Amino acid sequence: MSSTIPATKAIESDTDAQAASRRARRRHTQRVWIGRILVPVVFLGSWQIATEVGWLDKFFFGQPTAVWQALVHLFTAGTAFGSIWLNLWVTIKEALYGFLLGTGTGVVIGLLLGQNRLLAEVFGPYIKVLNSIPRIILGSIFIVAFGLGTFPKVLLAAVLVFFVVFFNAFQGVREVDQNLIANIRVLGASPLQIARHVTIPSALTWIIASLHTAFGFAIIGALVEEVLGAQHGIGLIIKVAQGNFDPDTVFACMAIMGVVTLAAEYLITLLERRVLSWRPPNRSEAQAI
Amino acid sequence: MAHGDAARIEISGLTKRFLTPNGEVFTAIQDVSFVIEPGQFCAIVGPTGCGKSTTLGQVSGLERPSAGTVTVGGQPVDGITDGVSFMFQADALFPWKTVLANVMTGPTLRGMGKKEASSLARDWLRRVGLSGFEDRYPHQLSGGMRKRVGMAAALINEPRILLMDEPFGALDVQTKAIMQTELLGLWEQLRPSVLFITHDLDEAVALSDRVLIMTSSPGSIKHSFDIDLPRPRGDVQTIRHEPRFLELQDRIWSSLKDEVERAYAATAGAA
Numbered sequence: 001m002s003s004t005i006p007a008t009k010a011i012e013s014d015t016d017a018q019a020a021s022r023r024a025r026r027r028h029t030q031r032v033w034i035g036r037i038l039v040p041v042v043f044l045g046s047w048q049i050a051t052e053v054g055w056l057d058k059f060f061f062g063q064p065t066a067v068w069q070a071l072v073h074l075f076t077a078g079t080a081f082g083s084i085w086l087n088l089w090v091t092i093k094e095a096l097y098g099f100l101l102g103t104g105t106g107v108v109i110g111l112l113l114g115q116n117r118l119l120a121e122v123f124g125p126y127i128k129v130l131n132s133i134p135r136i137i138l139g140s141i142f143i144v145a146f147g148l149g150t151f152p153k154v155l156l157a158a159v160l161v162f163f164v165v166f167f168n169a170f171q172g173v174r175e176v177d178q179n180l181i182a183n184i185r186v187l188g189a190s191p192l193q194i195a196r197h198v199t200i201p202s203a204l205t206w207i208i209a210s211l212h213t214a215f216g217f218a219i220i221g222a223l224v225e226e227v228l229g230a231q232h233g234i235g236l237i238i239k240v241a242q243g244n245f246d247p248d249t250v251f252a253c254m255a256i257m258g259v260v261t262l263a264a265e266y267l268i269t270l271l272e273r274r275v276l277s278w279r280p281p282n283r284s285e286a287q288a289i
Numbered sequence: 290m291a292h293g294d295a296a297r298i299e300i301s302g303l304t305k306r307f308l309t310p311n312g313e314v315f316t317a318i319q320d321v322s323f324v325i326e327p328g329q330f331c332a333i334v335g336p337t338g339c340g341k342s343t344t345l346g347q348v349s350g351l352e353r354p355s356a357g358t359v360t361v362g363g364q365p366v367d368g369i370t371d372g373v374s375f376m377f378q379a380d381a382l383f384p385w386k387t388v389l390a391n392v393m394t395g396p397t398l399r400g401m402g403k404k405e406a407s408s409l410a411r412d413w414l415r416r417v418g419l420s421g422f423e424d425r426y427p428h429q430l431s432g433g434m435r436k437r438v439g440m441a442a443a444l445i446n447e448p449r450i451l452l453m454d455e456p457f458g459a460l461d462v463q464t465k466a467i468m469q470t471e472l473l474g475l476w477e478q479l480r481p482s483v484l485f486i487t488h489d490l491d492e493a494v495a496l497s498d499r500v501l502i503m504t505s506s507p508g509s510i511k512h513s514f515d516i517d518l519p520r521p522r523g524d525v526q527t528i529r530h531e532p533r534f535l536e537l538q539d540r541i542w543s544s545l546k547d548e549v550e551r552a553y554a555a556t557a558g559a560a
Contacts, residue, residue, distance in 0.1 A: 037373075132526060179377055179379050179380075179381045180381055182351055182375070182377070182381070183375065183377065183381035184394070185351060185369055185400050186349050186351065186369060186373060186374065186375040186396050187374075187394060187395045187446070188369060188371070188399060189398050193398060197383065197394065197398075198383065201383070201385040203386075204385075228412075276385075278384060278385040278386070278387075278426045278428075279384075279428075280428040280429075
């Protein structure tokens, strides 16, 4: 009889504890969201006020409300080079092709040099030399060589993406656990099977981590090349707006590309979760950002 | 014996030298010679850094000897030795493969069909007591469970030779005892020749037919002790209290003690 009383008490305190921890979690979530909303409100608000009062000249620095109007104008009236959707699609297509081309070559060459010491030592210094060249300058050369079409944009985006992915793939192969290599060799694997079962899955962690940065570089490559010379694209709109002293449209384009990059980032995270589902859950808080 | 002469390991005059980063020659093992009869369970005990693992590397064919020969089943070792399974000290499971896929890897690499390999792997997982864990990833298992997966993955190929490099070194005492008993049970079913490296003397005596003592660096064989405890030995925990066990353990320890002290003095002096 007496033993049942503390037992029910324990159950009660269990549910109490659960409720308390739920309340604490809810409070925490609330605070996070209040903070998240406050950041842009304060930032945009002070920008707006500073330009209204005259501390900042809105002719040079734009104004949040004017940026919004520019955005609305871009989507309703379009641009001198066709609708905003057409231009956006052109830029995304260039960035995407460049991303795929750069990632493909980066992965293949990275895996190859990572596994072959001779090749790595022969080509290593040259890759370092190429990497030290400011690659944006290649943009001018590509325009001269290939004209104003899609190809030079894809090429510049691919060049920017290549090095990020290449170095990660290379390092990924180098970091493979030698124990695992020994294990699969004893099991009788051929070099190709070693790559398939050990080297590539192991390097994938590194490669996929690099894709997050790589897509940002692809967008930069496409935009820069469009600024240098194009017939369509967000970069072209930015260039023309800059010529017209229209910072609001430049900011509007920046916001549009920001949304695109965020969406791409989301897709890459989905891919990461799928391909790397074997990994233990994140231990570091940094990855949550 | 299940594998006949194919499972006989003959090592003669085996020497392995390495070049250290500052250009000096380091002799890891010197003139090691011994024979392991088919189906024999042989433990190698020695102080840290005496070249036990190096010896194992030569038998598996992962490394090449500087001098001397290793012969397995009458064939000199050249490249990876066929029919050998290796259990490493560290986890050598593939973290991106499920438990089932890990165990399947060996048969698949030998060209067995997916379906057949999968059912064989399931059978082996059942034998090591891991039914129901097929779809887990290694990081979701405890250390002891991971060792069992490793054991299933090593034994599924029905090797004629099983090389084990301190396989249970990282386990807690209780798990270790359980794993040792399970290993003995599985070994008695398949009877491969076993080379088992350990620095745990109790483990060596409890499991083996023969214990080899290696000298401190450069390693060579100092003594060989036959362990005449009857088989099947059953529970490893209970053997430890038998008088014959204690007697053998005592004799081997007196041989090993000098080497351990010498190795310790060398490293302490260097530091």
